[in-house]
Amino acid sequence: MSTESTPAAHTPVKASTGRLAVAWALVGVPLAYGVYETLTRVSALFG
Amino acid sequence: MGWLDRNHTIAPPGFNRWLVPPAALAVHLCIGQAYATSVYKTALVKHFDASLTEIGVIFSIAIVMLGLSAAIMGTWVDTNGPRKAMFTSAVFWASGFVIGSVGIFTNQLWLVYLGYGFVGGIGLGIGYISPVSTLIKWFPDRPGLATGMAIMGFGGGALIASPVSTALLRLYDPNSGAQGWVASGDAVGKLFLTLAVVYLAYMLFGAFTIRVPADGWRPAGFDPAKVKAAKLVTSENVSARNAIKTRQFWLVWVALFCNVTAGIGILEQAAPMIQDFFRQADGVSLVSAGVAAGFVGLLSIGNMAGRFAWSATSDITGRKRIYMVYLGIGAVLYVVLALAGSTTTILYVALAFVIISFYGGGFATVPAYLRDLFGTFQVGAIHGRLLTAWSAAGVAGPLIVNAFLDAQGKPGQLNAASYQPALLTMVGLLVVGFVANLLVKPVDARFHESSSGRGRNEPAMEA
Numbered sequence: 001m002s003t004e005s006t007p008a009a010h011t012p013v014k015a016s017t018g019r020l021a022v023a024w025a026l027v028g029v030p031l032a033y034g035v036y037e038t039l040t041r042v043s044a045l046f047g
Numbered sequence: 048m049g050w051l052d053r054n055h056t057i058a059p060p061g062f063n064r065w066l067v068p069p070a071a072l073a074v075h076l077c078i079g080q081a082y083a084t085s086v087y088k089t090a091l092v093k094h095f096d097a098s099l100t101e102i103g104v105i106f107s108i109a110i111v112m113l114g115l116s117a118a119i120m121g122t123w124v125d126t127n128g129p130r131k132a133m134f135t136s137a138v139f140w141a142s143g144f145v146i147g148s149v150g151i152f153t154n155q156l157w158l159v160y161l162g163y164g165f166v167g168g169i170g171l172g173i174g175y176i177s178p179v180s181t182l183i184k185w186f187p188d189r190p191g192l193a194t195g196m197a198i199m200g201f202g203g204g205a206l207i208a209s210p211v212s213t214a215l216l217r218l219y220d221p222n223s224g225a226q227g228w229v230a231s232g233d234a235v236g237k238l239f240l241t242l243a244v245v246y247l248a249y250m251l252f253g254a255f256t257i258r259v260p261a262d263g264w265r266p267a268g269f270d271p272a273k274v275k276a277a278k279l280v281t282s283e284n285v286s287a288r289n290a291i292k293t294r295q296f297w298l299v300w301v302a303l304f305c306n307v308t309a310g311i312g313i314l315e316q317a318a319p320m321i322q323d324f325f326r327q328a329d330g331v332s333l334v335s336a337g338v339a340a341g342f343v344g345l346l347s348i349g350n351m352a353g354r355f356a357w358s359a360t361s362d363i364t365g366r367k368r369i370y371m372v373y374l375g376i377g378a379v380l381y382v383v384l385a386l387a388g389s390t391t392t393i394l395y396v397a398l399a400f401v402i403i404s405f406y407g408g409g410f411a412t413v414p415a416y417l418r419d420l421f422g423t424f425q426v427g428a429i430h431g432r433l434l435t436a437w438s439a440a441g442v443a444g445p446l447i448v449n450a451f452l453d454a455q456g457k458p459g460q461l462n463a464a465s466y467q468p469a470l471l472t473m474v475g476l477l478v479v480g481f482v483a484n485l486l487v488k489p490v491d492a493r494f495h496e497s498s499s500g501r502g503r504n505e506p507a508m509e510a
Contacts, residue, residue, distance in 0.1 A: 016063060023069040023256060026249075027076060027200070034206030038348055044341035045396065 053128025071178030073253030079204015094232030112168025114438030121431025136174030137250030143167020144243035180427035195358030202351035284424035305480025310406025311444030353404025358411035385470035389463035
């Protein structure tokens with residue numbers, strides 16, 4: 001988690017954890033599925 | 048539609064910058080579908096009663112339009128900000144699928160050229176460059192990591208689209224259980240419509256999640272002076288129009304072109320190449336078609352992982368040094384592959400994996416390299432112009448490999464020795480790229496934007 005700040009205000013960041021988790025899940029889950037499917041094919045290389 | 052304008056996307060205080068990478072990934076994962084077209088290629092050949100080449104033209108038009116639209120629209124993207132650019136990209140990309148589906152349903156191939164190729168290709172180009180400069184501005188402390196995350200998505204998009212498209216084609220085609228099944232045109236048309244809806248939704252999520260940092264924002268604890276201390280990193284700014292007049296732009300263009308050409312040479316030929324390398328004297332290969340498909344999958348993982356890992360590493364090593372690795376060590380690995388790759392499959396697979404990771408790394412690192420040399424002012428537009436190197440390599444790479452292989456014999460009769468001329472030519476190209484990268488020096492001050500009218504380090508026109 002980052003701790004960004006705007007120099008003028010030096011406002012501490014309050015990360016919206018839920019929003020962050022949803023955003024990352026929306027892209028992370030399909031990507032993990034794609035990697036898993038590909039690795040299943042790759043297993044033929046070592047089978 | 049003022050809500051798309053850049054000034055409506057300025058992040059409020061406290062905005063978490065880690066929301067920006069998933070927004071960028073949402074776009075890149077969708078447009079990465081362009082590398083999964085092989086899933087329905089045979090179906091389209093059958094549906095249109097066309098040749099493989101005629102169907103392959105759809106993809107070629109899309110990639111040419113990617114390069115052209117990125118080069119031409121880059122300045123517009125920088126001026127109007129990432130939300131408008133992502134929204135436009137989403138509309139073009141989804142419309143491309145819709146027009147393409149109409150072409151399939153009405154049996155008019157030219158409509159698929161127009162839709163997926165021309166209209167969709169514009170969406171590809173705008174979408175590819177749209178989040179890059181924004182990420183660089185949110186992560187001035189780790190620009191390589193940031194661009195690596197987004198551009199990794201372009202590699203990952205095909206990994207998702209490929210199995211999902213296959214599953215949908217089976218769902219839409221009642222004959223999918225038949226032996227030797229090839230999907231019907233109707234099923235491909237429905238697939239296109241489904242992809243249009245899903246990609247539009249995902250890309251709009253990206254467009255409405257992305258924010259640009261407020262003027263003067265910087266990460267806590269970030270000291271620009273430390274970045275500036277690196278020899279090649281500038282705190283000045285160069286416009287896109289001036290950048291293409293510099294020697295540095297063309298040296299990086301050559302380095303990218305050589306790196307991509309060499310990588311495409313292997314990627315395009317991956318499945319038959321591993322079978323040919325291990326072909327026995329009786330003409331039978333030790334590598335089955337199933338194993339070769341697994342090898343192609345492994346290269347896709349290497350391509351994607353290299354984009355993230357090498358680009359993130361460049362934040363520590365510096366961009367010039369990491370390019371020396373891609374091109375220098377890449378050349379050595381190519382020599383080993385050409386001369387000793389056929390000794391064991393493990394060596395062959397390991398060499399190809401690392402080479403392809405360098406190929407992906409080259410793509411992902413180059414926006415940060417441009418930021419180092421030309422500043423953040425119009426880095427998106429400069430990146431767009433540089434992508435013409437990709438388009439050129441997309442033509443040159445397969446041409447070189449196919450021309451050498453055609454001279455060596457027919458497919459099915461080739462062996463490891465048949466590949467040596469093509470691979471050693473790629474080594475020569477990588478050496479040229481290595482020298483070009485070595486010659487990169489800081490940009491001359493005469494190309495820097497003047498400080499009159501706006502602060503040198505705080506350009507007004509940022510995306």
